[in-house]
Amino acid sequence: MNYDFSEEAEKLFEAIRSIAATAPAEEDLAGATVDTISAALREMLKTLAGAGYLQDGLAGDASESAVNQMAAMETLAGQARSLFLAVEMSTRVLGRALARWGTGATQEQWREGLLQGQWIGALALSEEAMNVQNDPLATVGSRKDGRVVVSGGKHYVINAPLADKIGVVGLLDDRPAIFMLDAGTEGLSISEPVPTMGYDGIRMADVTLDACVLPEENVLLPPEGTPVLDLLRQWENEVLMAAALGMMQAAFAEARDFAKSHRSGGKPVIAYQEVGFKLSEMLTLYQTAQLLAYRAVWTLKDQPKEGAALIWCAKVFATEAAERVAGDALRILAGQGYRAGSASESAYRAAKWTQIGGISTEIARVRIGDQALGYAPGR
């Protein structure tokens, strides 16, 4: 594994930093309307598409570019926490599904629209509880007169209140399918945005489909035998891992800069040994999580079975480390950190979600154990 980034990769990181620097601050998005958030997200999608970020890594490139992509995602996540998640659900998850499994002109149009940043997308997967892991999907389509009629309900869908396009995961002909719905489709209803503990700038909602009628070309039907649900979860895991790395990057930088500049008792607080120890522990956790994340995506490209298990390990480690690093940063920042608007305060709240979303920490631990004992099918 080569740890050096090419000049081209460094240029992309720099471009992402400049784009993220122009995005509204997390605290400004907190109370913003859906329209304001939609405008900020559309602007970011457009500029990221121009920089080549949205299309990166979706074509099953080499291992090296998987590491570049993880580092690029971490760069964006470190500076624009909520917009990063909204961008990724639109492109790296829904856009990726279309890039991987799309066929025909309608699906090509969707893929292009999402990956060129023209549209906001959402992926509606979760139903009641962790049912993707625990129960069969209850969202089901049936064929009627050359069309498909779909009914079902989904919870906690990021971007749902602002999305132009929603990919709803369900069953057709007893196999997993993604039903592609335009925002105004008859029978599709979106709840009011669900208030959340963290990620102040995302807007998510519940989605209900009441006999929505779609042309057949609006159904993405991956080849039989494809582990669709596991792959979608895996892509979410990659996003949430990058989100956790971004949180650690931001919280560490904030605490380090504060420790050097803030004086207490006549000296900068970095001079207190316990503050230095905390920073060194935070940096160790951050860098270990980063290396494990890079190794996981690197391995995944050539060894899917080993890579999938490494992604679970890396996701559990990074998301738990993010809570710890943000928590330690808050201890160093003290009163300054506890005020709304601190990067560490927002990271501390957001970190909790990264442990729940994708594969949850609990389910991941069970799967990692199964894999180690040789019980697991691989994904």
Ligand SMILES: Cc1cc2nc3c(=O)[nH]c(=O)nc-3n(C[C@H](O)[C@H](O)[C@H](O)COP(=O)(O)OP(=O)(O)OC[C@H]3O[C@@H](n4cnc5c(N)ncnc54)[C@H](O)[C@@H]3O)c2cc1C
């Ligand atoms: C902020 C946020 C954004 C989200 N965005 C999206 C989105 O864009 N699209 C989408 O489709 N979904 C999204 N979700 C849903 C998310 O991915 C989870 O699927 C959902 O939150 C889990 O359901 P639950 O909260 O009811 O947990 P429950 O299933 O009720 O789990 C409760 C507890 O039991 C544990 N548990 C459950 N099953 C097992 C098992 N088999 N083995 C071991 N432990 C288990 C869990 O780990 C957890 O600790 C989002 C959720 C949140 C909070």
